[in-house]
Amino acid sequence: MAESLDQHILKNGMVLLGEPMEAVESAAFGFMLPAGAAQLPDGCCGAGAVICDWIFRGAGDKNSRQLSDALDGLGLHRASSVNSSHITIGAALEAGNLAEAINLYADIILRASLKDDQFELARQLAIDGVHALDDDPRQKVMLKVREQFYPSPLGRSALGEIDELQTLTAEKTKQIIKNNFNLSQTIFTVAGKYDFDSIVAQMENLFETKPQKPLEAIKLVSKASKYEHLHNEGAQVHIGLMTETVKPVDEEYYNARVAVSVLSGGMSARLFTEVREKRGLCYAIGASYHTLKEAAGIMCYAGTTPEKSQETLDVIMAEFDRLSEGISKEEVERAKVGLKSLLILQSESSSSRAGGIGSDYYILGRVRSLEEIKNKIEATSDDSVLGFLRKNKFGDFTVVTIGPKQIRVQEHKS
Amino acid sequence: MEFKKKKLTNGLAIIGEVNKSAKSAAVGFFVKTGSRDEGKQINGVSHFLEHMLFKGTERLSAFEVNEAFDRTGAQFNAFTSEENTVFYAAVLPEYLVEVTGLWIELMRPALRDEDFDIEKNVIKEEIAMYKDLPSYDVLDRCRSLHFDRHPCGNSILGGEESVSNLRAEQMRDYFTNRYAPNNMVLACAGNFDWDQICSIAQARCSNWQKQAASRKLKDYAGSKKKSRVEKSNLAREHICLISPGVSAQDPRRFAASLLGTIIGDHVGSRFFWGLVDKALAEAATMLFGSMDGTGAFYSYIRCSSENVGKVLDTIRDIFRSLSESGVSEDELRTAKNKILSALVIKNELPMGRLVDLGFNWIYLKEHRTVEDDISDIRAVTVEDVNSLIEKYNPGDFTQLSIGPVQSS
Numbered sequence: 142m143a144e145s146l147d148q149h150i151l152k153n154g155m156v157l158l159g160e161p162m163e164a165v166e167s168a169a170f171g172f173m174l175p176a177g178a179a180q181l182p183d184g185c186c187g188a189g190a191v192i193c194d195w196i197f198r199g200a201g202d203k204n205s206r207q208l209s210d211a212l213d214g215l216g217l218h219r220a221s222s223v224n225s226s227h228i229t230i231g232a233a234l235e236a237g238n239l240a241e242a243i244n245l246y247a248d249i250i251l252r253a254s255l256k257d258d259q260f261e262l263a264r265q266l267a268i269d270g271v272h273a274l275d276d277d278p279r280q281k282v283m284l285k286v287r288e289q290f291y292p293s294p295l296g297r298s299a300l301g302e303i304d305e306l307q308t309l310t311a312e313k314t315k316q317i318i319k320n321n322f323n324l325s326q327t328i329f330t331v332a333g334k335y336d337f338d339s340i341v342a343q344m345e346n347l348f349e350t351k352p353q354k355p356l357e358a359i360k361l362v363s364k365a366s367k368y369e370h371l372h373n374e375g376a377q378v379h380i381g382l383m384t385e386t387v388k389p390v391d392e393e394y395y396n397a398r399v400a401v402s403v404l405s406g407g408m409s410a411r412l413f414t415e416v417r418e419k420r421g422l423c424y425a426i427g428a429s430y431h432t433l434k435e436a437a438g439i440m441c442y443a444g445t446t447p448e449k450s451q452e453t454l455d456v457i458m459a460e461f462d463r464l465s466e467g468i469s470k471e472e473v474e475r476a477k478v479g480l481k482s483l484l485i486l487q488s489e490s491s492s493s494r495a496g497g498i499g500s501d502y503y504i505l506g507r508v509r510s511l512e513e514i515k516n517k518i519e520a521t522s523d524d525s526v527l528g529f530l531r532k533n534k535f536g537d538f539t540v541v542t543i544g545p546k547q548i549r550v551q552e553h554k555s
Numbered sequence: 556m557e558f559k560k561k562k563l564t565n566g567l568a569i570i571g572e573v574n575k576s577a578k579s580a581a582v583g584f585f586v587k588t589g590s591r592d593e594g595k596q597i598n599g600v601s602h603f604l605e606h607m608l609f610k611g612t613e614r615l616s617a618f619e620v621n622e623a624f625d626r627t628g629a630q631f632n633a634f635t636s637e638e639n640t641v642f643y644a645a646v647l648p649e650y651l652v653e654v655t656g657l658w659i660e661l662m663r664p665a666l667r668d669e670d671f672d673i674e675k676n677v678i679k680e681e682i683a684m685y686k687d688l689p690s691y692d693v694l695d696r697c698r699s700l701h702f703d704r705h706p707c708g709n710s711i712l713g714g715e716e717s718v719s720n721l722r723a724e725q726m727r728d729y730f731t732n733r734y735a736p737n738n739m740v741l742a743c744a745g746n747f748d749w750d751q752i753c754s755i756a757q758a759r760c761s762n763w764q765k766q767a768a769s770r771k772l773k774d775y776a777g778s779k780k781k782s783r784v785e786k787s788n789l790a791r792e793h794i795c796l797i798s799p800g801v802s803a804q805d806p807r808r809f810a811a812s813l814l815g816t817i818i819g820d821h822v823g824s825r826f827f828w829g830l831v832d833k834a835l836a837e838a839a840t841m842l843f844g845s846m847d848g849t850g851a852f853y854s855y856i857r858c859s860s861e862n863v864g865k866v867l868d869t870i871r872d873i874f875r876s877l878s879e880s881g882v883s884e885d886e887l888r889t890a891k892n893k894i895l896s897a898l899v900i901k902n903e904l905p906m907g908r909l910v911d912l913g914f915n916w917i918y919l920k921e922h923r924t925v926e927d928d929i930s931d932i933r934a935v936t937v938e939d940v941n942s943l944i945e946k947y948n949p950g951d952f953t954q955l956s957i958g959p960v961q962s963s
Contacts, residue, residue, distance in 0.1 A: 164576040167900045198832075205832070210885075213823040216892030218900070235896050262834040269837035273857055275790035276689050374788040376686040407625035408609070409618060418617055421676030424684050444684050475625040482628025482647050486579050489904050 146498065146508050147337040149344075153352045154325035157344055158498045158508065160332040162491060168239045168333035169491035171220070171231030172250060173499050176321035178297040179225045179359055187267050187301015188309055188317050189223035193230065194263035195255060195314065197221075201248030205259065208245070215242050220492065223299035225291070225433050226503065228321075233492045236334035240343060247347040250322055260311040268306050271298075278379045278543040279425075281371075283442060286381030287431070289369060290539040292361040295433055325353040330499040333491030361435065366537035370547040378450035378544030382441040382457065384535045389432055389504050395517045396529035401430045401439055402476030403468055403526070404460065409475060411460050416443065422453045434504045439535075447546035454548055458538065465530035473523045480518050484511065558922045559749045561756075565765045566737025569756050570916050572744045572908060580651040580745035581909040582752075583643035584658055585917050587740075588733035590713075591637045591706035592770055597721060599713015600729050602635040603678055607726065608642065608661050609633075610670040617670060620661065629654050630906075637698075637707050638770075638847050639917060645906040648746040655743070655752055659759050662734060671723040679719075682712050689786070689793040690855060693957045697795035697853075700782055701953035705775040707849060735766035742913040745905025772848035774802065781954045785961065791837075792863050792958035793855070796870070798949045800843055800850035803918040808845045809931050810939040811852070815843035816890040817882050817940070818873070818949065819854055823889065825877070826854070829869045835862050847918065852949050860958060874950025881941035894932055898925065 147159035181188050198205040212219065217234035230249065234242055274281045288296040327348075331340060386401075387393045405412045405428035416426045428441035439461075445453045487493045488511060501508045540550045559571045589601050610617045624631050624644070631644035631654070642661070644654045685691045695710055702708025712718075741760075743752055776799045801807045819826045819841020826839040836858040843852050858866050901907035902925045915923045 165903050167896075167903060206828070209823045210889065213889045214892060216896035218893075218897060219822060233896075233900055235899060262832065265834035266831070266837055269791075269834070269859065272790050272859070273837055276793070276857075278687055279684075376683040377680070379687070407621065409621035409625040414618060414621070417677055418621075418673075421673045422680070424677050424681035444687070445680060446683050449680075471622075475622065478628035479625060480628075482650075483630065485647055486630060486645055489578050491900075491903075 149337075149341045151345060151349050153348070153350050155344070155348055156328045156502060157341060158328065158330045158502055159335060159337050159340065160494050160498050161335070161337075162333050162494065165333050165491055166236055167233055167491050168236040168331060168335050169231065169233040169495040170239065170243065170329070170331040171229045171495050171499060172246060173227040173229050173328040173330070173503065174250070174322050175226065175326040175356055176228040176317065177224050177226040178299045179294045180321055180356060181317060184305055185309055185313060185317065186297055187271065187306040188314055189228050189299055190267040190270060190301055191260070191263045191306070191309065191314055192318060193221045193223060193228060194266055195260055196249050196253040196318070198259040198263065199254035199256065201252045203248070204254070208249070211245055212242070217242055225295050225297070229499070231495065239331075239335055240339070243340070243343060244347070253318070255311070255315055255318070257311050260314065264306060264309060267301055268303060271300050271303050271306065274300060278373055278375055279442070279444060282379040282381035282541050282543045283440070285369065285371070285543075286383050286440070286539055286541040289364060289367065289541060290383040290438055291433065291436055292363040294359060295361065295435055321356065323353045323356055324348055324350055326355060328499050328502055330495045332494035332498065366539040368540045368550040371541070371543045372545070373543050374545050375543070376446065377444045378447050378542055378546055378548065380443045380445070380450065380454055380457075381541045383431075383438040383539045384461065384537070386430070386437050386439050387533065388437045393529045393533070395521050396526045398430055398480060399473060399476045399518070399521045399526050400464060400530055401428060402479055403472045404428050404464060405441070406476050406479045411464070412441070412457065415460055416453060416456050420452070420456065422449045422456065432504065447544065450542070450544070450546055451548045454540070454550065458551065461535050465527065465534060468523050468527055470523045473521065473526055477518050477521065481515055484514060556924065560922065561753055563736065563757065563761055565761060565763055566735070567756065567760050567763065568740045568916060569753060570740060570742050570912060570922065571747070571749050571752060572912055573747065573749055574745055574905065577745040577905050578647075579645055579905050580648050580743065580747040581643060581645045581905040582651060582655045582658060582743045583641055583909050583913055584662060585740040585742060585913040586640040586734055587638065587738045587768070587770070587917055588640055589636050589638040590709040590711045592733060593709055593729075596717070597725050597729060598709050598717040599678070600721060600726055601640055601733075602712055603674070603718065603721065604726055604730060605633045605635045605640050606674050606678060607666055607671065608664050610664065610667065610674065612660055612663060612665050615660070620657070623657055624654070627654050635711055637709070637711060641913065643906070643909060651743070651747045652751055652755065656755055656759070659756065662739070663763070666723060666727050666730065668723050671726065675718065678712070679715065682715060682718065685712060689789060689957050690857070693793040693795040693955060694853065694855065696784065696957070697797050697953060697955035700780050700955050701777045701797040701851065702775060703778040705773065706771065707775070707846060732766050732768055735768045736760060736763040737765050738768035740913055740916050742909055742916065744908040744912055770847065774849045775799070777851070777953050779951060779953050783956045783958065785959065786957060787960050789957065789959045791857050792860050792956055793857055794863075794866070794954065794956045796854040796952040796954050798852045798952040799947055800852050801845060801943070802848050802850050803845040804848070805845070805850070807939065807943060808850070810935045810943050811843045811845065811850065812894060813887060813890045813932070813935055814882070814940050814943055814949070815841050815852055816893055817886045818877070820890070820893060825873045829873050830856065830866060835869060836866050860961070863956075871950065877944055878948060878950060881944060882937060884937055887935070887937055887940060891932055891935070895929060898928060898932070
């Protein structure tokens with residue numbers, strides 16, 4: 142999604158994408174390295190979280206402290222994340238410091254010190270991060286439902302598993318960095334205020350290498366949908382739910398997006414109205430579209446006190462089913478306006494744009510223009526959305542709950 | 556960027572910062588009321604009222620309100636703090652007038668009994684949700700411990716009991732006193748037409764009745780008490796520390812903010828190098844929060860039960876070294892870079908700009924440009940920060956922890 146797009150591919154295959162933005166003094170950039178959770182060898186779940194920490198503990202000729210001071214000295218706001226496909230490291234900063242920041246990131250990616258003593262600290266923090274998840278049932282339930290829903294290994298937790306983190310070694314992790322920081326499959330994105338010609342020259346200088354062999358394709362194993370309950374003596378039952386839908390490459394993609402918005406786009410959408418406004422069952426309730434390159438789903442969360450948890454799940458599932466029974470023109474219009482407006486509001490943030498062009502390129506192999514997306518949203522109608530829903534009835538639901546009470550998941554008839 | 560202001564005869568302040576090159580616009584009502592303005596009996600009423608404003612007016616039902624917002628594609632919501640209730644929306648410029656009109660209408664809500672009863676359930680669910688978020692729960696409890704009998708210690712959400720016992724009538728009384736035009740600011744930022752916004756406000760808000768809405772302003776140094784709460788379902792120790800700081804009206808607030816960053820930014824701070832880098836704590840941050848007439852430094856640390864002793868010793872050492880040797884030029888320079896770039900990035904979005912614009916008017920009755928803030932931050936010296944440390948001694952804090960049951 143871009144109003145105008147800069148694009149260049151280095152000889153080794155590394156992709157450089159840029160979206161210039163008027164009227165901003167900031168820039169945001171990100172390196173998408175093909176080292177996401179699903180790309181890791183078996184038995185190393187959580188290595189991504191360790192890597193994200195370890196590579197910042199010294200690089201090039203700088204030790205951990207000097208590197209951190211250099212990054213902070215540029216006033217940059219670091220953003221590191223691990224998802225199913227990539228480790229993304231990047232930052233938002235004042236545009237004047239962009240070139241210097243990219244030099245530091247080249248050191249971090251290509252010349253991290255990777256000292257053994259620092260590995261132990263990074264690994265301990267990753268283990269602590271998994272323990273801390275036990276005290277955040279809302280986040281945990283969504284990680285668990287994704288793990289259950291997506292074919293293995295796509296849904297692997299980016300935070301990791303304690304037992305696998307405990308056996309992870311510095312050697313094994315170095316090997317992962319060597320294999321998976323594959324420049325030929327890396328996407329670099331920048332948005333905001335920048336000069337693309339000088340970025341290309343700088344990147345050629347820093348990252349031009351011989352082409353690297355592509356990573357082996359991952360083998361997917363599908364999972365049967367099921368219900369899992371994790372007991373926790375908390376105040377609420379946290380419900381996570383997912384069901385399959387079409388991917389962004391599908392021609393029905395925009396109908397699916399509008400359908401999800403009718404269900405949970407704004408405060409007048411169905412879930413908010415039925416679950417919260419009419420029945421007072423929840424404070425937090427919502428569904429959203431979630432996609433990977435290989436599969437996509439509609440993801441729903443609700444948190445509710447134990448005595449209301451069964452009714453909450455029943456009402457949510459009934460709303461999913463009721464969707465294909467009929468949708469009004471007004472509901473579709475509101476969903477469309479909401480999607481279009483969000484698109485434009487997000488286009489004002491350089492961080493959001495740098496992320497958006499990268500994921501478009503990875504998932505679709507190209508970056509969609511703002512105009513294209515607007516037109517495709519505009520082209521949907523109540524008929525097209527209903528047609529889509531009737532052809533693609535919701536299949537089984539994967540449900541995970543965390544809390545003091547287990548609930549029943551009705552056998553779903555598709 | 557052009558600043559505009561107007562005051563209606565009933566005291567409603569209307570302010571705007573017009574930026575014709577923005578792709579969006581943001582609008583908000585800033586109401587100077589929050590949990591500190593509540594008596595114990597009605598604790599939670601400000602936050603409950605924030606919910607009730609979405610429940611409609613004599614003309615609109617709750618569903619019609621939600622529909623009306625969604626028709627514009629607005630990203631809209633509201634939040635309540637100890638001392639402010641803010642209603643806001645970010646929209647495409649062509650919808651700003653419509654959304655502003657809607658907010659104006661909602662500022663005179665119906666507050667119907669039947670909506671009140673249903674929404675009470677939603678509020679109780681929200682209270683339960685935050686109980687399951689120990690990082691929030693610990694802050695809420697520590698704030699009460701720190702502020703003790705000072706009203707800033709009141710819980711924002713209120714307790715299960717005070718919310719259960721609250722009556723719609725009490726809420727209506729509170730509303731009449733607190734949502735008075737002289738206690739509110741209407742602010743806009745981004746790409747919009749100032750004259751149009753002014754004339755709507757003039758036409759539709761002028762009949763709102765002025766009230767004697769006041770607030771007790773008292774600074775408070777904090778109780779410095781220490782306490783621990785056990786919860787059987789927790790895996791980690793969550794520690795909150797609060798020490799006193801300067802108010803939102805105090806020019807030293809920029810130095811205080813820099814001190815918070817030096818001690819507890821999530822990377823590269825004293826807490827980071829002493830606790831997180833060494834894997835003693837998985838999270839350790841400090842933030843400075845200024846309020847009306849008072850202020851505080853809030854720290855949050857998350858670690859394993861085994862590490863609590865070492866973590867607290869390290870924190871003691873960090874504060875001791877700060878009071879003995881102060882901060883360095885390098886630390887201050889780095890903290891300035893971080894705060895300045897965050898400020899610039901945030902203010903590039905009309906929604907980000909709206910928040911600063913509104914709060915500056917609430918606290919200072921003053922328009923400050925982003926450049927004003929930048930130059931005040933740049934002007935802070937090591938001596939300014941060190942004299943704050945001396946005066947407020949962040950090492951002398953109130954402490955509350957929530958963690959698993961101890962086996963001993």
